[in-house]
Amino acid sequence: ENIFDRSRMAPKTPIKNEPVDLSKQKGCTPERIPITPVKLVDRPQPDPWTPTANLKMLVSAASPDMRDREKKKELFRPIENSEQSDTPDSLQYDMVDDNTVDEFEKQRPSRKQKSLGLLCQKFLARYPSYPLSTEKTTISLDEVASILGVERRRIYDIVNVLESLHLVSRVAKNQYCWHGRHNLSQTLKTLQEAGELQYGELMTFFQHKEQDLEYKFGERKKETIADSQDRPLLDFSEPDCTSASANSRKDKSLRIMSQKFVMLFLVSKTKIVTLDIAAKILIEETQDTVDHSKFKTKVRRLYDIANVLTSLGLIKKVHVTEERGRKPAFKWIGPVEFPGKTDELRGHSPTSDPLPGTQRGACAPCQICATGKQRFTRHASFNGTQPCEGARRKVSSEPNSPHQERQACIVNSNEYCSKMINLAAVCRQKIEEDTRNSSITSPLSLLPVPGDSDFCVNPLPQAVLPVVQADVPSLSLPNGISSQALHPSTPAASKTENGKPTLLPNQPLLCFPSSSLFMLCGGLQENNLRETLPTTGDVGNRRAEAQATISPAACQKRSSHKCALPSAPVDDEEPAAKKQTMEQSDVPLSLVVPKKPFESPKAEYTPGSGCTSAEHLEDFHLDLASPAAPEAADKESTKPLDSQEQEKWSQNKHPDEPSPGKEHISKENANQPFLPQYLYVQPTAGLSSFNFLFSANQAPGAVSLAASQLPSLSIPCVVVPSAALASFPLICSPTITTNPLSPVPDGSFSAATSMNFSMSGLASTTPVFIGTTAVVTPKVSPTPSVDPQQPAHPALHLSPMLTRSCSAVKLDSPVCMGHPVTLLKLQQPSSTPLTPKSIRPARHEAFFKTPRSLGDPAAWKKNEGNQTRNASSVQRRLEISSTSPD
DNA sequence: CGATCCCGCCACATT
């Protein structure tokens, strides 16, 4: 329109002759200037004003030359247009004297007004976030550039980033297809997975080499890089994506950088990434040499990307204060988890991704998968199969063409990246932790889950079970929860450290002081336990243990990765665990390992099919982690039970851990009738009215309660009115794990309802009993049905209460199936009640967007301050608008 | 003065 107007305007209004109303002119934009005779003269194009003049103008505008020139002048315009003077008034004002114009120009062109972020917002404003699937919107770069009054170059900056997130795709030269955010979550998932994978690698890598944080900030990047190169780790770089992309020129660094940048956020626990770290990571990936200039350039690019991401509402600026001082950073405020979608992810485990075919094989049930238009597995999906069906960059030519490459490759093999990412994550985590510690909020902060918010869980002062998503391994409690963990070697050591509950290994039950009760029953199918047990003080120990335990798994994983073993979907969890650990400790990578990375996925997911998502939701972590409540942590540490149990379990499990074992178990379980066992959680915990019963069918190992860490237990859960169970303490029967009896296939069950519990989070007050023997809870009748297919359903059979839970579960499944959006909500709410995900340890908060709730006050303040700054784009607008009116 | 990041040159890719 603008152009049009201008063209008309200019021609029509021979400036000279028609002196314009200066008064009006204010509103006018510089545009006219070009139009004005004088300027016209300058320009080649100014044709005599003829009837066709307008046309010519338009045409000229189209031409590159014109564009540039006009744009220069127009640059100002866009702002005006968008904000102030988009109105016709400007037209009226048409003629402006040069003088006036100059003034205007001076006023307007604030740098901010020209910012990429603002431009991006304008750009985004032009298209619906969720366009109808049917309609495809094509974007003409020239058109947009002219409309927005910027050079095309700038549009490229925007589009490239959008393309990396699959919001748009290149259809043809100069043409892009707008997809909107429909696939965003999936894309993010994919990125997350990819990031985690890399992460994992890093982890292993680090373990092998050095765990020191040295790497942290990438000083050592080179070495790492070299190492990484050496490392066989993953070469995701499959020919597909990587090679091609790599080959191609500079390989669209912006796109790739954007993806990597996003991955960093998704991988980091804190969700905060500092620019320098990101830059280092990205650099390393690409290069060995870390020259300063390069770094500088990288940072510039990151700003470009960040601006776009900010406009998308995915990140915001914040400042992180470190020892050194305050560093610019960005915090992820977009969706953290993609539960609904994530199902896919899970299903897909990163490992699986590589294999397109297999991808979700496991997930078959998951609709999402089916739907999944986009799962891009790394290469394949990205490249060839794109998420966006419609838009492929290269229309005409071969698929191989470099352009296509762009799309692909999110993940190429960049071990470096992963390493870097890890480092970065670690660094961040540290930072955050530091900050958190200082400003711990409540002992147990609820983790605000983006979607889950619905959840009414109030933060439980006492014992809140922060639920951690399945993906994320329960975090170890930063504070010291002691637990060691998982390591088989340290089995019994339940530490009585703080007040650990006294748990007698042999004895059936453990008692905890706390008021709230939990009953855990049933064998847990999986060992979900992530045993990340943060020892109170010792992260190192844990890590060591964890690593030890993990390492094998990791190795396998790696191999799997390379191989793209379909089976190894599990990665998700592991990575998460790792992440957490990372966060917690400065230590770079302690990985806690995932308990059963491989298997779990299958077992859980497979049976559960859609349910996987549920898991996430359901996972409870009782982490005291929240900085605020170190004390609480200690108390919780009381959960020694967990530790012991874990140990026990771990012992038991260890053998099983390998996925195969689990699978077996699950199968067995399925076949076997089981005694329903439940876990009951009193409302006191923070769930105001809900009590949870979990039936534990799972494999014995599955439920590990690490006192501090909280291994996650996957348990089917039922929500029961608190009244019913009010008086019960938590009881866990460790022995149950192996119950053959459970009729319901563990896998299915677990999948559907499996929850991870981390005991660590429990309020000190809550008494917990753990019984070695299976406890039977009355209310729920076990469901005999053993359909693997219908894992989730079994719950229904259970008591009404159960039903609820089941329903929730069911919901999840649907979610999995298809609509991401819907799914999310459904799951969250439904699940939420079941699993207090919402309640998370402060640390976790990172995942969740709700920044403020969790964050340290101080941090907040800072953040806010930053935000204000950051908010720039919006604010700027406002400011501008306000100011400009003059 | 450091953080941001606009601007546009210019190389490489595609047509």
Place this chain on the structure above:
DNA sequence: AATGTGGCGGGATCG
């Protein structure tokens, strides 16, 4: 060769 893309970094502006 023309045009499309986009890496890249100087240097301006912001805070």
